[in-house]
């Protein structure tokens with residue numbers, strides 16, 4: 001499901017990272033207020049899936065709804081709309097939080113030697129307490145080469161910084 005309506009490119013990046021492409025498509029469909037059933041029809045997916053996606057977005061404050069009772073059936077219908085006013089706050093919050101988290105992880109990877117077996121990974125102090133033997137699998141805890149982890153973290157940090165730069169433009 002891909003539609004052509006444009007959406008704030010930074011929002012697209014962040015939604016893709018933090019949620020999924022499907023959430024991006026839902027946001028694109030909300031260029032004007034719509035009922036969940038209509039979005040489902042337009043995207044060719046089940047209304048229950050659309051509602052789940054909308055609820056995820058609602059939990060982040062990115063959409064809101066008006067609930068209306070159908071007088072004939074007694075059922076409720078929901079008219080969903082985007083909250084443009086909340087987008088910036090969400091983006092800043094997500095990007096800053098993620099960046100702090102990644103930097104914290106990077107610091108701890110740099111400062112601490114980690115030891116691992118096939119099933120777990122522990123810091124050096126803990127490995128010493130365990131006499132370098134894993135209580136789960138009885139395997140030896142050997143020093144963990146974290147070069148790959150550090151490289152991945154640096155890559156993720158660079159990605160967030162690129163998005164932050166794009167956002168400032």
Ligand SMILES: [Zn+2]
Nearest residue numbers: 117119134137
């Ligand atoms: Zn183990």
